[in-house]
Amino acid sequence: MAIHAGIYVRQSERRVTGSEASTTTQREECLKDIARWDVPPDHVAVYEDLGMSAFKDAERPAYERLLRDVRAGRINVIVVHYMSRLSRKTAMETIGELRPLLMNRVRIVSVGEHRTFHADDQSALVELLFKLQASHEESQNKSRAIRAAKALEASLGGYTGKAPFGFTLVHEIRRSTDDRPVNVKILTPDTEHEAPIVRRIVDMVEEWITAGDTSGSCWKLARRLEAEGLLTRGKKTAQQHADAPWDAATVRRILIDPRIAGFACESVYGTRRDGTPSRKVAEYRIIRDDSGNPVSAYEPIVSPERWYRVQDWVGDRRSGAGDWQGQPSGILSAMELLYCECGAYMTHGGTGSKKHYRCRRRTAKPDQHLGDVTIGAKGIEAYLADRVLTVVGTSQGDEATKTVLEIASARYAYEQERQESPQVVEERDWLLAERGNLRQARQQRRVEKRHDCALAERMRTLDARIADLRNSEEVELPRSVWLPADGTDPIGPGSWWNQATRDDKRAFFRLFLDRVEVRKAYRWAGQGVPIGSRVCLTWAGGINLDVLP
Known part of the structure; x- marks a missing residue:
């Protein structure tokens, strides 16, 4: 039978210097061993996972690809430097993954241990179980030791992670409770660079x-x-x-x-499209004391x-909001407002009468569109303006419409308040940001019950000070400016909308709309398809006014 060998190499962590010597050494040793085989393989493939742990439940792309190739019959001999490179999970977990392969006459060669494991040698399989379990227990002991060392460093005021940008780590000897010297790393501003x-x-x-x-x-x-x-x-x-x-x-x-x-904080990592955890930091959460104040560390x-x-x-410059654009090209550009039905942002393009918004995502998931999704810029902008101005002109609406108008009024008032003196603006920004952090901490239940009362009292204090900074006159929406007095077309010639600048129109949409989603037109080029049938609006506060109560 022809031999198709797959060399699997793995290094748990990327070195700071970028060195990949560990996987390079593993690969070279495996190739040297293969060169000594009596029957040379017809094909040799290398599968490398760099910066991947075999102890945690992290995804290992190369390892998964190796298993797929083995199941497909493209690989019938797996070669590793040591069995610990293949897995550091429990013996039963790993053997559960490998049993179908071993039963399918696949051999596993451990070069460093000078052993070959296959289903025909029961003693070798028993030895394989022991080696896998020993590797798992070694990783467990190492993990416990690392956690204990980090906990000791943290208790002495040390920093246990990688220095964030702006800082450097300075080593310092401190004394533990039993008077032992402990080398800890102190997070210090990098004043030189x-x-x-x-x-x-x-x-x-x-x-x-x-x-x-x-x-x-x-x-x-x-x-x-x-x-x-x-x-x-x-x-x-x-x-x-x-x-x-x-x-x-x-x-x-x-x-x-x-x-x-x-401020002391903890990192919150995002998720990938498939729901699995990502290694990218999505946000930072400030750590607070018993009174709800940020801990200065x-x-x-x-x-x-x-x-x-x-x-x-x-x-105001959220992810995907078009930071690359110095000046947005369309009214709905770079606002994190206009989405395609597949969830992607729509971009502005075209010239003259051919201006449009388009989703260029061509690779879609099941039940999503194929090819481009395009909608005329002039048509959708006029449609949205007409819908919003209709709501603005509503004198007696349902509860949902009233809520939208109240939220829009609050947004408008906040924008007007920002025109005040720099001192007032600065203090209000600080108070609002602090209040937002407190609210988020309480909503996500990141505080203990005994601290919740202190946070609530802190929020009441902030609310009182914010109220002191408000204008004495309540700011209302300028309906008389937006709507024509004679009841004519609110977006026709001579109307406010027709004469407003692009920035004014963008600010207007921000007050009332949270999301605009465009569906694909399945008639040729969208001709004859009403814009309203393709557009779904999410109003301020996440309200859908098109849903009947």
Whole structure:
């Protein structure tokens, strides 16, 4: 029978220097062993998982691909340096994965242990079980030791993770409770390189806020950093990502990190499209004391007041909101408002009468559209304006419509309040951001019951101060400006809509709409298909006014 060998190599963690010596050594040793076989293989394939643990339930793409190739008959001999490279799970878990392969006459060769495991040798299978269980227990003991060491470091004020951008780790000897010396790492601002870059980023954002410049974006910040010759960590250290340029995601992650304001926090990781955990940080949660106040754990790079001020600016430039565009090309562009039925953002394109919004996703999941989804820009913009102005002109509506108008009024009032003096604006921004953090902590039940009363009292104090800062006159929606007095077409010639600037129209939509979803037109080029039949609106507050009560 022809031999088709699959070499599996794995390294648990990527080295800081980018070195892959471990997997390289494994591969070379396996190839040397294969060269000594009496019958050379007809085919040799290498499967490499770099930075993947075989102890945790993390996905190992190369390992899964190897198993698929074995089941398909493309591989009949698995070659590993040691059995621990193949798996560090319990013996029963691993043998459950490998039993169908072994029963299908597949051999497993462990080069370092000089053993071959296959179904015909029962003693070898028993030995395989023992080796797998020993590898699992070794990983368990190592994991316990690491957790204990990290807990001891943390109890002594040490930092146990990788230093975030702006900081460096300084080693310091501290004494444990039993007076033993312990080497801990202290998170300290990197005053020579990274901390000044963080301050420069915050300075640029504050310049835009003070000037009222709404065209600023994280993408523009990245381009400025590149133009000023400021180096990313990868370029500075010339290690794992030596060619990494500045990008919008990196800048945003730096700005939202509470640690640059000195606050202790925990990272919250996102999820992939299939629901599995991602390694990318989605947000940071501030750790709070018994009174609900943020815990100050590090020397700040920027003051908490400055950090809170930029959070609202960052929030207006959410992921996918078109940070790459200095000036949006369409009314609905870069607002995180217009979506395709498949969940992707729709982009603006075309010229003249051919301007349109389009979803360019061609690879869709089951039950999703194939090919492009396109809708005329002029048609959908007019349709949305007409729908919103109809709601604005509603004198007596149902509860859902009243709720939409109330939320829109609150949004409008907040925008008007932001025109106040910089001192008032700065204080209100700080109070609102702090209140938002407290509300989020309570809603997601990240605080103990004994702390909840203190948080509630803190929120009441914030509400009282926010109320003191409000204008004495209640701000109302300017219906008389938006709607024609004579009852004519609200979007026709001479109307407010017809004469409004693009920025005014965008601000108008933000008040009333949270999401606009476009369905594919299944008639040729969408001709003759009413726009209303293709568009689903989610109004302010997540309300759908098209659903009957």
